[in-house]
Each structure stands twice: as structure tokens, then as C-alpha cells.
Amino acid sequence: ETGVTQTPRHLVMGMTNKKSLKCEQHLGHNAMYWYKQSAKKPLELMFVYSLEERVENNSVPSRFSPECPNSSHLFLHLHTLQPEDSALYLCASSQRLNYYNEQFFGPGTRLTVL
Amino acid sequence: GIQVEQSPPDLILQEGANSTLRCNFSDSVNNLQWFHQNPWGQLINLFYIPSGTKQNGRLSATTVATERYSLLYISSSQTTDSGVYFCAVGGFMEYGNKLVFGAGTILRVKS
Numbered sequence: 001e002t003g004v005t006q007t008p009r010h011l012v013m014g015m016t017n018k019k020s021l022k023c024e025q026h027l028g029h030n031a032m033y034w035y036k037q038s039a040k041k042p043l044e045l046m047f048v049y050s051l052e053e054r055v056e057n058n059s060v061p062s063r064f065s066p067e068c069p070n071s072s073h074l075f076l077h078l079h080t081l082q083p084e085d086s087a088l089y090l091c092a093s094s095q096r097l098n099y100y101n102e103q104f105f106g107p108g109t110r111l112t113v114l
Numbered sequence: 115g116i117q118v119e120q121s122p123p124d125l126i127l128q129e130g131a132n133s134t135l136r137c138n139f140s141d142s143v144n145n146l147q148w149f150h151q152n153p154w155g156q157l158i159n160l161f162y163i164p165s166g167t168k169q170n171g172r173l174s175a176t177t178v179a180t181e182r183y184s185l186l187y188i189s190s191s192q193t194t195d196s197g198v199y200f201c202a203v204g205g206f207m208e209y210g211n212k213l214v215f216g217a218g219t220i221l222r223v224k225s
Binding site for chain 1: 118147164
């Protein structure tokens with residue numbers, strides 16, 4: 001595997017389900033990010049991790065819970081989501097955590113909440 | 115925060131035609147990236163270009179940081195160039211660690 005991978009690629013869940021999104025980067029990077037892309041909206045940053053420590057949470061509802069067990073893996077745990085949470089969730093990584101490092105994205109998980 | 119505007123919002127080209135996409139931003143930046151989002155949602159890095167000019171095959175990009183804009187040139191377009199092109203910028207630390215994305219340009223190349 002190369003670059004940034006995400007699983008699953010597609011997910012359909014009910015509002016009472018609990019599911020997790022997984023991201024893995026094979027680039028030796030130290031920073032990882034979760035973005036959300038909703039229809040008709042620009043990409044929005046959700047969470048930022050640097051060396052497994054969360055450094056930014058952009059006012060994301062608590063039904064989204066991130067986890068970064070090591071610098072290569074990032075999870076997004078989902079619980080009691082709403083239909084408006086349906087979106088493409090993208091993971092990214094960069095070599096270090098600073099605003100001028102190039103970010104590389106995974107293929108995304110397309111989430112549908114029924 | 116930084117505002118990013120992309121133009122045009124939509125573009126339809128005949129195969130073989132050339133095009134220029136524009137990205138304007140409202141403040142000084144230290145990171146500017148161009149991406150191509152394919153129909154499956156994958157964001158593909160095209161250029162990391164906070165300033166200057168770069169070329170990669172049929173694509174090239176120029177960022178004039180002092181005038182706060184960047185241009186992406188696509189020459190001899192192919193149907194596989196279809197998709198959404200995003201410009202994203204990162205500023206100084208007071209704006210946080212985020213890339214701020216523009217709304218994108220939807221490109222359709224017809225054969």
C-alpha cells in the first residue's frame with residue numbers, strides 16, 4: 001500500500017448505529033487530518049492530530065469521536081449520526097504540523113446516514 | 115479567515131482545447147495547493163505552489179503571491195481531465211493548521 005488509504009470506501013448506517021472510519025498513511029508523516037465534504041459546500045477541516053495528540057477540533061459535534069493510536073493510523077468513530085452528516089469524509093496527512101506543509105489525501109469514505 | 119475564490123465555477127471544453135483556472139485569495143499565504151478530484155472523490159495533488167511557476171506534463175501553475183492569485187493551465191485537454199479542480203491555501207499560524215479550500219471549478223471535457 002502506498003500513500004493514504006481509507007476504509008471502508010462506502011458506508012450506509014442508521015441513526016442508532018455505531019461505526020468507525022479508518023485511515024492509514026504510509027508516508028512516514030507526523031500529522032493527520034479529518035475533513036468533511038458535503039454536497040454544495042467546500043471541504044471543511046474537522047480534526048488535526050500531530051504525533052498522536054489532537055491539536056485542533058473545529059467545533060465538531062461530539063457524535064464524531066476521533067482517535068489516533070499512532071502516527072500512521074487515524075480513526076473516526078461515529079455514533080447516533082443525523083442524516084445531514086451524510087458526506088464524503090477525507091483523511092489527509094502531512095510531514096509535519098504546520099500550515100506550509102503539503103497535505104496528501106486518501107480516497108475518502110462516502111457515508112450515508114438513513 | 116482567509117477567503118478563497120475560484121473561477122470559473124463551471125467549464126465545458128472540447129477535447130484538445132486549452133483552459134485557465136483562477137484562484138484568488140484574500141491574504142498572504144505560505145501554502146497553496148491545486149487538487150483534482152476525480153469522479154470517485156479522490157483528491158489528487160497536482161501542485162504545491164505557494165509562489166512561482168511549475169509544470170507537469172500538460173499542466174502548469176503560476177502563483178503570484180504579491181497579487182494574491184494563482185492560475186492553473188491545462189493544455190490539450192483530455193476527457194480524463196474531467197472532474198473538480200480545487201485550490202487550497204494555508205496562511206500564517208493565526209489561521210490555524212487548516213487548508214482553506216475554494217468552492218472548486220467543475221471541468222467537463224467532451225470528446
